[in-house]
Amino acid sequence: MLKIGIVGCGAIATFISKAIARKKVSNAKVVAYYDKNRHKAEKLSKITNADVCDSIDELVKKDIDLVVEAASIKAVEEVATKALSNNKDVLVMSVGAFVDKELFLKLYNLAKDKGRKIYLPSGAIAGIDAIKSLTFGKIEEVVLKTTKPVEGLKEALKDKGIDADAIKEPTVVFEGDVFDAIKQFPSNINVSVMLSIASEFPAKVIIVADPNAKTNNHEIFVKSSIGTLKVLIENVPCEENPKTSALAAYSAIRIIKDISEPIKIGT
Ligand SMILES: NC(=O)C1=CN([C@@H]2O[C@H](COP(=O)(O)OP(=O)(O)OC[C@H]3O[C@@H](n4cnc5c(N)ncnc54)[C@H](O)[C@@H]3O)[C@@H](O)[C@H]2O)C=CC1
Numbered sequence: 001m002l003k004i005g006i007v008g009c010g011a012i013a014t015f016i017s018k019a020i021a022r023k024k025v026s027n028a029k030v031v032a033y034y035d036k037n038r039h040k041a042e043k044l045s046k047i048t049n050a051d052v053c054d055s056i057d058e059l060v061k062k063d064i065d066l067v068v069e070a071a072s073i074k075a076v077e078e079v080a081t082k083a084l085s086n087n088k089d090v091l092v093m094s095v096g097a098f099v100d101k102e103l104f105l106k107l108y109n110l111a112k113d114k115g116r117k118i119y120l121p122s123g124a125i126a127g128i129d130a131i132k133s134l135t136f137g138k139i140e141e142v143v144l145k146t147t148k149p150v151e152g153l154k155e156a157l158k159d160k161g162i163d164a165d166a167i168k169e170p171t172v173v174f175e176g177d178v179f180d181a182i183k184q185f186p187s188n189i190n191v192s193v194m195l196s197i198a199s200e201f202p203a204k205v206i207i208v209a210d211p212n213a214k215t216n217n218h219e220i221f222v223k224s225s226i227g228t229l230k231v232l233i234e235n236v237p238c239e240e241n242p243k244t245s246a247l248a249a250y251s252a253i254r255i256i257k258d259i260s261e262p263i264k265i266g267t
């Protein structure tokens with residue numbers, strides 16, 4: 001039985017908790033939660049009967065195998081460092097944190113020293129399996145075009161001084177590299193960092209705010225000497241947090257299932 005601790009008890013943690021409680025993953029159980037808002041952890045503990053912790057330190061000292069970070073980019077360094085130092089594997093949802101190469105190397109080396117694993121789920125995009133394989137050839141171009149309903153981009157647009165309510169037609173609100181994309185849209189474009197890590201190539205990113213969109217769409221283009229990949233995924237947003245696609249949560253659930261079972265399907 002894979003024992004899990006979850007840091008961050010929002011939309012993704014809710015999906016994971018329900019999937020485990022409903023036995024969609026039968027060889028795993030949630031043992032502990034921590035959220036800076038204790039009330040959110042208490043809500044999820046009612047689903048799984050797991051303990052509610054008062055700190056990350058308390059959670060990583062529990063008898064668990066895997067710590068799931070589903071909180072924020074800012075939380076990743078502390079959660080992953082403490083999990084790995086306490087001999088736990090860690091699954092990171094806020095992959096955008098790894099745009100910081102120093103942090104990536106620090107956690108990579110810590111995991112290596114400790115003999116532990118860092119899991120980065122495909123999240124809200126598809127095609128990571130093929131993109132990883134394409135790195136054995138020469139990658140020439142990586143582009144991500146993300147279109148989201150205006151509502152899902154509202155917070156980030158406000159921070160950029162853009163009035164989301166004034167957007168009446170599909171509008172490009174960002175065009176640039178992955179580094180600026182994740183800085184300006186930290187809760188919307190973790191997928192661009194995932195794509196760049198998988199392809200080992202900095203992605204060009206275009207973000208469109210569409211007042212008529214009902215889904216979070218990600219169009220991926222990767223040109224390489226091995227082949228050209230084009231993927232379009234139209235994701236249903238989570239009710240609890242429309243910025244986040246349900247697929248992102250299900251990709252975490254799928255990794256948990258893969259870790260807990262004797263067979264792993266796909267790359
Ligand atoms: N890799 C991917 O494809 C995707 C990644 N994400 C990222 O996954 C993370 C979780 O997403 P959601 O569940 O939708 O977010 P959410 O906003 O619904 O929930 C996050 C929870 O974490 C808590 N939290 C934030 N910082 C914390 C900290 N330092 N310590 C403890 N708790 C903390 C909040 O109180 C909240 O309850 C976010 O960073 C999000 O941007 C989201 C979608 C796709």
Ligand SMILES: O=C([O-])CC(=O)C(=O)O
Nearest residue numbers: 124188189190191244245
């Ligand atoms: O869930 C999505 O569609 C993508 C997302 O929010 C992210 O990558 O941060």
